[in-house]
Amino acid sequence: MPSSNARALDKAKTLPCDALILDLEDAVAPDAKEAAREAACDAARSGEYGRRELTIRINGIGTPWHDEDLRAVAAAGPDAIVVPKVGSADEVRSLVGAMEAAGAPARTTLWAMVETPGAILRVEEIASASERLSVLVMGTNDLVKELYAEHVPGRQPLLAGLGLALLGARAAGKVILDGVYNDVKDTEGFLAECTQGRQLGFDGKTLVHPGQVAGANEAFAPSEQAVEEARGILQAWEDGKGSGVVTYNGKMIENLHVESARRVLTMHEAVTALEADAS
Numbered sequence: 001m002p003s004s005n006a007r008a009l010d011k012a013k014t015l016p017c018d019a020l021i022l023d024l025e026d027a028v029a030p031d032a033k034e035a036a037r038e039a040a041c042d043a044a045r046s047g048e049y050g051r052r053e054l055t056i057r058i059n060g061i062g063t064p065w066h067d068e069d070l071r072a073v074a075a076a077g078p079d080a081i082v083v084p085k086v087g088s089a090d091e092v093r094s095l096v097g098a099m100e101a102a103g104a105p106a107r108t109t110l111w112a113m114v115e116t117p118g119a120i121l122r123v124e125e126i127a128s129a130s131e132r133l134s135v136l137v138m139g140t141n142d143l144v145k146e147l148y149a150e151h152v153p154g155r156q157p158l159l160a161g162l163g164l165a166l167l168g169a170r171a172a173g174k175v176i177l178d179g180v181y182n183d184v185k186d187t188e189g190f191l192a193e194c195t196q197g198r199q200l201g202f203d204g205k206t207l208v209h210p211g212q213v214a215g216a217n218e219a220f221a222p223s224e225q226a227v228e229e230a231r232g233i234l235q236a237w238e239d240g241k242g243s244g245v246v247t248y249n250g251k252m253i254e255n256l257h258v259e260s261a262r263r264v265l266t267m268h269e270a271v272t273a274l275e276a277d278a279s
């Protein structure tokens with residue numbers, strides 16, 4: 001959300017989302033940048049956002065606002081500093097050095113947005129460049145722009161980039177979030193894109209409007225059917241203890257499927273705990 005929008009900053013305190021990205025970059029006009037920076041830093045210090053991870057997206061490397069954004073935001077100590085248009089492993093190391101020099105607390109991590117062709121081709125290097133980099137975020141608007149592509153249902157023009165970014169993130173063992181869906185009134189298109197993002201392997205989706213939160217939560221949390229199947233797989237594995245392979249509902253189950261089932265149940269437990277916490 002734009003850090004220049006006081007109503008949005010207030011509304012964020014009530015939204016059932018896992019994380020907030022308070023923006024200083026594209027959603028903030030040049031003459032509002034300084035006031036937005038102050039508002040975002042105040043929000044990070046306020047302690048008013050509960051269990052939600054509070055992150056701040058600063059302006060990109062080389063822009064007139066970047067250095068001061070980084071200094072001020074690092075000192076405010078959000079959960080993460082989100083940097084747009086990160087292009088290389090060297091940039092990641094230099095950002096981490098600048099965070100340390102500015103006194104960012106140890107808990108403040110770096111989230112890197114990958115949204116240029118060069119970044120997509122170097123995602124694994126970027127993702128592996130520092131332990132402090134915890135999350136990658138797809139910037140699908142900028143990527144579409146840089147590719148001279150078009151936003152179309154099913155995202156066919158972006159599939160190569162999304163796939164490469166996922167491969168790089170997973171090879172480095174990092175979390176990766178899907179890009180935003182711009183049409184805040186198109187619920188059907190948004191839900192289809194959430195489902196596609198989950199099926200591709202993304203850990204979650206970045207959003208631009210409160211009306212998108214419930215749909216994303218539903219799409220990325222394991223469904224009742226997935227939880228039931230995961231429990232069934234674990235039971236079948238337990239019943240066939242000692243065999244390297246069993247079947248469940250007619251399907252072959254090996255150790256790797258058991259690991260996936262455990263991951264589904266762990267995620268389900270985490271979502272259930274968050275829901276209980278929020279109610």
Ligand SMILES: CC(C)(COP(=O)(O)OP(=O)(O)OC[C@H]1O[C@@H](n2cnc3c(N)ncnc32)[C@H](O)[C@@H]1OP(=O)(O)O)[C@@H](O)C(=O)NCCC(=O)NCCSC(=O)C[C@H](O)C(=O)O
Pocket residue numbers: 001002005007008009011012023026027084115138139140141142143179180184207208209210
């Ligand atoms: C897209 C919007 C400009 C739509 O704004 P608007 O028409 O004013 O929305 P509503 O009237 O429906 O708003 C209803 C209430 O919800 C609050 N609101 C709106 N958006 C947000 C939000 N993102 N977070 C929190 N709260 C929000 C409004 O204030 C209303 O509140 P109230 O009056 O109290 O009921 C607008 O939604 C918007 O600005 N969205 C975010 C834009 C943004 O942050 N863009 C940058 C991120 S996208 C990106 O980075 C792309 C990436 O880099 C890439 O390359 O892909």
Ligand SMILES: [Mg+2]
Pocket residue numbers: 026084115139140141142
């Ligand atoms: Mg962008």
